[in-house]
Amino acid sequence: MNVSIARATFLHAITPVHAGTGQVASVVDLPTARERATGWPFIPGSSLRGVLRDEARQLRSADWVRNVFGPEPDEKVDFSGRIHISDQLILFFPARSFFGTFAFITCPLALTRMIRDFSAIGVKPPFRGPVPVPGESQAHVLPDTALTRANKAYLEDLDLNATPDAQAKSIADGLAQVLFPQDSDIFLKRFALVSDAVFDFLCETATDISARIRLNDDTKTVEHGALWYEESVPAEAVFYGFAINAKYGHTEDSNVLQFFDQIDGRTIQIGGSAGVGRGLVRLIVGGKP
Numbered sequence: 001m002n003v004s005i006a007r008a009t010f011l012h013a014i015t016p017v018h019a020g021t022g023q024v025a026s027v028v029d030l031p032t033a034r035e036r037a038t039g040w041p042f043i044p045g046s047s048l049r050g051v052l053r054d055e056a057r058q059l060r061s062a063d064w065v066r067n068v069f070g071p072e073p074d075e076k077v078d079f080s081g082r083i084h085i086s087d088q089l090i091l092f093f094p095a096r097s098f099f100g101t102f103a104f105i106t107c108p109l110a111l112t113r114m115i116r117d118f119s120a121i122g123v124k125p126p127f128r129g130p131v132p133v134p135g136e137s138q139a140h141v142l143p144d145t146a147l148t149r150a151n152k153a154y155l156e157d158l159d160l161n162a163t164p165d166a167q168a169k170s171i172a173d174g175l176a177q178v179l180f181p182q183d184s185d186i187f188l189k190r191f192a193l194v195s196d197a198v199f200d201f202l203c204e205t206a207t208d209i210s211a212r213i214r215l216n217d218d219t220k221t222v223e224h225g226a227l228w229y230e231e232s233v234p235a236e237a238v239f240y241g242f243a244i245n246a247k248y249g250h251t252e253d254s255n256v257l258q259f260f261d262q263i264d265g266r267t268i269q270i271g272g273s274a275g276v277g278r279g280l281v282r283l284i285v286g287g288k289p
Contacts (some may be wrong), residue, residue: 005059006121007260008286011043011088011239011270015280016232019043019271030230030272032207035089038109040203041233043088045241051268052085052243061105063074068256082256086241089113094236095192098154100146102236103192105155106132107199111171114240121242123287127174132167132193140165140193142172147192158198168193174223176177178286179238182274208232232278260285 011017032041045155053069059123059181066072070081091114111131118125134140139153141161148151148162172191176184194202214226245256264285271279 002198005257006123006242006244006287007257008118008121008123009048009085009088009241009243010050010091010284011241011281011287012232012284013235013237013281014178014237014267015235015277016026017043017237017271017281018230018232019279020230020286026281032233039109039200040090041093041207041237042090043239043241044084045063045087047270048088048241051083051270052083053264055263055266055268059262060259068259082245083248084242084244086244088235088239088241089117090203090237091240092236092238093199093206094234095155095206097147097190099149100190103147103153103155103190104187104238105192105194105199105202107194107196108200109196111193117149117240117242118287121244121262125174126178126286127171130167130248131171132165134163134165134193134195136195136197137161138163138195139198140168142169142191144189145191146189153192155192155194155198156202158201160194160198162192164275165193176198179284206234208234261288 007265018030020030033044033239034040036192036201047244049069053065056065056069064215071077089092091110092106097102097103099205108131115125115129119203132140137160139147139155139162141147141153141162141164145162152162153162168191171183172188176187205265208231211227212230214223234262243260245255263283267280268283269279270281
């Protein structure tokens, strides 16, 4: 891919997000989309692309939208457009905490993969490695954390030894400047770096599972067969990905990604269940020149 310019995209969940798989894989009727290799939740790039196209229709001309996002489905031509939207990968997963209410948890693999991905796309990451690696019974926190008492952190059902770490603080400070520039204290006091195994466990077991029903209009009772269980990623989760302006011979526009700078900070809706308030996320754009 001949990449001329790119932006990092971060999605901070304001409400639970259901980006479903469209199939039943377990006792949960509508599970959230998960990466095949890691089992971690993610948001497919196709889900975000359609939302961004709708945003562009409000701000740019129809020709600009077509050139950048590609033709409409009913057109008889086929080209990809100039913008490529990647899948949005999990960076922080919110976990209940006995102290501090909840924690923004991440792990070495998620952070290291983020550094690798940023470097591959040509966007400067908000922090430098190396990433510290806590043990499976440890959580690296910041000195003024709200998550601990007597050097213990209690996340969901886990009892972890909390250890302040200088490199973890450097990572958290860099991410706070990008993700929460106005209220970084909330983030920094709840930052926790846990092991890959703990992160795996919480991503698997700490999602929202909601029972949903459809009522019969006449009897106001549950319609026969209209009870289902739906999985969502909890509010406060943070995902990252990329918007790439790729040159494939279409009309040159070196300012394509200025559109993303324009919508930085907007609240958009991702995934299903919009009618019940799911999927509201804050879009944060990084990697600006």
